[in-house]
Amino acid sequence: MNDVWLSYLDFRDLESYKKDVFMFKPDFLFHIGAYTSLEYCEENEKEAYRTNTMAVENAVYIANELDIPILYISTAGIFDGKQDTYDDWDMPNPLGVYARSKYMGELFVTRHCRRHLVCRAGWMMGSGPKKDKKFIQK
């Protein structure tokens, strides 16, 4: 359930995404939404890539059109977990559909967006009791 001040947008639809962002005229585009359930992504591969990878192309197109930077939240899950720690220079080796879909989004951002920042997050927390899908609530 969303707060009342939020409007609905399916960012997989380029025209709707463009309309909302162009109207708002932001200084930055934070592309944060994704299908985050590993299980769902494994079972719904096409939807996972459509949402987590292909929709990122929409975000990149919009950011380039407006000449604003994009913030793309990737995941530490792009690494295979064989090492204790990783740094920016380690080669990703995403193992599942979710991780691959996020890594492909990352590649699209870094290759095609003129101004970008990619953050590879570990665990998130928060969202409030009504819609928290993160590890503390789970």
Ligand SMILES: NC(=O)c1ccc[n+]([C@@H]2O[C@H](COP(=O)([O-])OP(=O)(O)OC[C@H]3O[C@@H](n4cnc5c(N)ncnc54)[C@H](OP(=O)(O)O)[C@@H]3O)[C@@H](O)[C@H]2O)c1
């Ligand atoms: N959770 C973690 O520990 C973690 C770790 C590393 C990276 N990340 C990354 O951090 C970002 C945020 O994760 P999170 O944990 O906050 O995820 P979350 O709680 O699962 O929220 C994901 C959000 O994406 C929205 N969304 C999904 N498909 C959409 C679409 N087609 N159009 C518009 N919005 C859509 C969802 O909207 P609805 O609520 O309407 O479904 C939801 O608000 C994601 O990119 C995720 O890959 C998360």
